[in-house]
Amino acid sequence: MNSNRILEHPILEFSEGSDIPFSFDGKELVGKSGDTIASALHAAGVRVLGHHFKTGHARGFYCAIGNCSSCLMIVNGVPNVRVCVEPLKAGMVVNSQNDRGVLP
Amino acid sequence: MKKDLLHIKREGLATADDLRGRLPDESTKKEGPYAVIECFEEIPCNPCVVSCRFDAILPFEDINDLPYVDFSKCTGCAVCARVCPGLAIFIVDESMQGEMGTIMLPYEYLPLPEKGEQVMARSRDGSELFPATVVRVLKGGKGKTALVSLEVPKESLQEVRAFSVIEDESPAFHSSETYDPDYESPVVCRCEGVDLNEIRDLIARGYKSVDEIKHRSRAGMGPCQGRSCRQIILNELARDAGVSLDEFEGGSFRPPASPISMDILAKGGEEDAENS
Structure with missing residues (x-):
């Protein structure tokens, strides 16, 4: 499941985190402590986080620093969450966002 | 920003003029390894100054100052090269007899080359110079940059500033193959x-x-x-x-x-x- 996780890095070292279960579009996935939502999804092989409301283009993990808004998703019912900078918490319900978002 | 550094911001390449004051005199060069700091970023960054145990990098008055080496104190220990986030520090040794010297280059890719391996030495602008032999590898990790020493002819020590691993096959992925500008606009x-x-x-x-x-x-x-x-x-x-x-x-x-x-x-x- 975590085959896309970076384990070897030229400069940084990563300690093995504990498992954090969450759900993505109804599927049960497992991230690691220290993950953001986007890093957990990336490690789980998820590349498409949603689709653009106007063009319908797939949107993915892009700037990874909370700048670009490419990774907006619906988290626990709240739309437009920048998942690249949102820490993963156990039991989070993460869903793809394909529109501008409807406030809860 | 000082005006004489503006062209580096535009072109990205240091000229002989910019490098003045960055090298020791000829007699000091023969005494042992020394650090060449090709840093032109006037930004709040000082790991090189703080890490030097020999006070061989002139103290900053302001954290945005550029580092300059006091070559009478520099031992070429490479501690500064391991911590420079800009990979701008190179350790040159031309104190040995003969035609060849060594240059230690920061390298932040995997896999690291091995001792004895042939790699392609490259210049400041990245163009190929000549194949060179790896003579020493200091592994990175824990926030430190890996350093790779190459054996290089002494007259080329101030030309070599990077290297690349020589691969048997060209990489499978080329962005030009998958991107068609006629098909879609960025x-x-x-x-x-x-x-x-x-x-x-x-x-x-x-x-x-x-x-x-x-x-x-x-x-x-x-x-x-x-x-x-x-x-x-x-x-x-x-x-x-x-x-x-x-x-x-x-x-x-x-x-x-x-x-x-x-x-x-x-x-x-x-x-x-x-x-x-």
């Missing part, structure tokens, strides 16, 4: 779904400022507030007008610096409280 504004063709079309039709393009296309009005697209649009406008980027107004830019929910704006409070 996205400029990810928030509002505006591509480069649309921006160029607007410029051709007479919209000549960031704000005009913003009002027509919505590029820059999405949740990221223009952080991804503004610079690209500015580049396009400057290219169209045939002027330098500095001469262009950046358009209106308003807070907040980071997107926050209207709820917090209205009621006040902490962002972290939102999802807990």
